Amino acid sequence: AQSVTQLDSHVSVSEGTPVLLRCNYSSSYSPSLFWYVQHPNKGLQLLLKYTSAATLVKGINGFEAEFKKSETSFHLTKPSAHMSDAAEYFCVVSDRHDMRFGAGTRLTVKP
Amino acid sequence: DTEVTQTPKHLVMGMTNKKSLKCEQHMGHRAMYWYKQKAKKPPELMFVYSYEKLSINESVPSRFSPECPNSSLLNLHLHALQPEDSALYLCASSQDRGGDTEAFFGQGTRLTVV
Numbered sequence: 001a002q003s004v005t006q007l008d009s010h011v012s013v014s015e016g017t018p019v020l021l022r023c024n025y026s027s028s029y030s031p032s033l034f035w036y037v038q039h040p041n042k043g044l045q046l047l048l049k050y051t052s053a054a055t056l057v058k059g060i061n062g063f064e065a066e067f068k069k070s071e072t073s074f075h076l077t078k079p080s081a082h083m084s085d086a087a088e089y090f091c092v093v094s095d096r097h098d099m100r101f102g103a104g105t106r107l108t109v110k111p
Numbered sequence: 112d113t114e115v116t117q118t119p120k121h122l123v124m125g126m127t128n129k130k131s132l133k134c135e136q137h138m139g140h141r142a143m144y145w146y147k148q149k150a151k152k153p154p155e156l157m158f159v160y161s162y163e164k165l166s167i168n169e170s171v172p173s174r175f176s177p178e179c180p181n182s183s184l185l186n187l188h189l190h191a192l193q194p195e196d197s198a199l200y201l202c203a204s205s206q207d208r209g210g211d212t213e214a215f216f217g218q219g220t221r222l223t224v225v
Contacts (some may be wrong), residue, residue: 032211043115043201043216044154051211090153098167098209101153 002027004093006102014110019078021105023091026072033074034092034099035065044090050074061085081109117202117217125225126192132220134185134202140215142208143185145177146201148219154201160185161208192224 007022025031032051036044048059055067065076074091086109091102115136124130134143142161146154158177159167165177174196176188185202199219206212 034213036216041199041219041221043218044203044214045216046213049211049213094209094211098156098159099214104151104153106151 002029002031002093002095002100004091004100004102006089006091006105008105009103010106010108012108012110013081015083016080019076019081019085019107021076021089021091021107023074023076023102024072025074025091025093027093027095029095032094033065033067034094035059035063035074035076036090036092038088038090038104040087047076047089081107083109083111085109115202115204115215115217117200117220119220120218121221121223123223123225124189124192126194128192129188129190131189132187132200132202132222134187134204134217135183136204136215137183138204138206138215139182140204140206141182142205143179144203144205144214145185145187146203148199148201150198158187159208166208189222192222194224197222197224 004025034049035047038044047063048057050057050067058064063078089105092099118133145157148154156169157171160179163179174191178186201219202217203214205214
């Protein structure tokens with residue numbers, strides 16, 4: 001069985017400050033992990049993925065995430081938030097069969 | 112072409128209507144998915160097709176009926192829906208089921224049942 005927990009339902013940052021969105025996972029197998037972003041009334045876009053290669057993964061739009069097996073975490077970070085980053089972010093765990101979504105974190109960026 | 116195309120973008124239907132949602136991809140992906148997403152919630156898996164065969168049906172009511180005519184197309188037939196079925200319906204595809212292959216999502220169909 002696998003599951004994913006996003007530790008914050010809502011994160012608010014000021015433009016130009018760092019972003020941290022937290023994700024913990026549970027999986028019986030070596031998981032693959034993904035972060036997706038969803039802007040209002042849109043589909044989901046892949047930001048980045050971890051698939052047992054490098055533990056620090058770089059994605060699009062300046063986002064990156066670090067896989068920490070000892071902490072079962074896959075937190076998403078960005079050094080400097082932009083207004084266009086305001087959206088819903090989903091952490092996803094995938095094993096041999098299926099993907100499971102976290103509950104989502106809504107990121108608000110204040111000017 | 113890395114797109115998953117869903118039609119229509121918006122759909123309003125009555126509880127006695129029959130309608131279909133369509134999804135198309137030309138990436139050669141062998142797994143295709145239907146998700147239902149309510150406001151401020153994550154997508155919920157409804158159906159998974161793998162190599163054109165239904166492999167997962169997540170206890171979805173029979174008023175939702177999926178169909179995979181070929182490896183590029185996925186339909187969701189709707190009949191006698193309830194107002195609580197109003198949601199964003201997302202289609203996705205991936206190279207294969209699970210594992211390290213990412214899913215590509217369409218823009219969704221916003222369904223309103225009146």
